Amino acid sequence: MSTNGWVAVAGLGPGDEALVTPEVMAALAEATDVVGYFPYVARVAERPGLTRHASDNREELDRASHALDMAAQGRRVVIVSSGDPGVFAMAAALFEALENGPVDWRDLDIRILPGITAMLAAAARAGAPLGHDFCAINLSDNLKPWPLIERRLRLAVEADFAMAFYNPRSKSRPEGFAKTLKILQEACHEDRLILFARAVSTPEESLRIVALSEATPEMADMRTMVIVGSSQTRLIERAGGPILYTPRSTG
Known part of the structure; x- marks a missing residue:
């Protein structure tokens, strides 16, 4: 050699x-x-x-x-x-x-x-939604079973993490993200904020921030980074686009 x-x-x-x-x-x-x-x-x-x-x-x-x-x-x-x-x-x-x-x-x-990574690029574009504790979850079930993904989603909600989702919605498995949103909407006691950041840093970039209750599966594809805020995540309205951030302290 x-x-x-x-x-x-x-x-x-x-x-x-x-x-x-x-x-x-x-x-x-x-x-x-x-x-x-x-x-x-x-x-x-x-x-x-x-x-x-x-x-x-x-x-x-x-x-x-x-x-x-x-x-x-x-x-x-x-x-x-x-x-x-x-x-x-x-x-x-x-x-x-x-x-x-x-x-x-x-x-x-x-x-x-x-x-x-896309998670950090998307967060930076929106403000600082990962400013406190967070986790990253790959929603593809190609290499792990769906029940494990569901368990991690529920535990992340229980721990009140902000969550960054990779591979949210593929053409071959569009139902996975629909199930993810349903789990989050059922498990969250509050209506959290959710960021859909598509094709960040490219000419096709688009950002959309909605309440979790208003999120639909069609808002994401495989070029979208999805970030769900914790219960503490906030939106600062201003001219030129809002700022999404999670404070450094809780309570």
């Missing part, structure tokens, strides 16, 4: 190139290969000496194994994710492949390069 190869898992942020970190840009400039889901690889400009390997969204483990194998051959490989690679993304997939792959892969130079 070559000692010159390395693999980095890099977060490309929520969309705007200005939100990609200098550390990630430097790794991409050194890379011989970029690996990732089709739309993320497309965000990396072609250049001489760089090979781009795009694949489907559900090929995470194959993608990670391919990257580790190329790094073992001495290549400099960047696996690209949107947002932050450690938040429901490729960093965990890489380590799953590493744990179950050849032992010599464990001697590779492996780097995780953080990025601005």
Whole structure:
């Protein structure tokens, strides 16, 4: 195995190139290969000496194994994710492949390069809805059973967390978010505020803040970050758009 190869898992942020970190840009400039889901690889400009390997969204483990194998051959490989690679993304997939792959892969130079995840970008656009304790839940039931998602939703309401939802409503499973809203509307003793932040930092960006009782499943899709406030989350009305925030203290 070559000692010159390395693999980095890099977060490309929520969309705007200005939100990609200098550390990630430097790794991409050194890379011989970029690996990732089709739309993320497309965000990396072609250049001489760089090979781009795009694949489907559900090929995470194959993608990670391919990257580790190329790094073992001495290549400099960047696996690209949107947002932050450690938040429901490729960093965990890489380590799953590493744990179950050849032992010599464990001697590779492996780097995780953080990025601005959609949850933080959406919160910043709206104000500070995650200003106190919060949790993040992936609403996709592809890799975990729906009863576990439901249990976590109910416990998060009971703990009075603000909640950030990833993958809220796919075309193949639109019923999941409808069930989520029903659970929240039944479990919450107060009418919380909910943010629908779509395509944040891109030209298609849109923000919508409504009361939980007024939220409908159609307000979200897979490009939407949904943030549900805690019982303490507030709205400051002002010209130019309201500010959604959760105070640093409770009570």
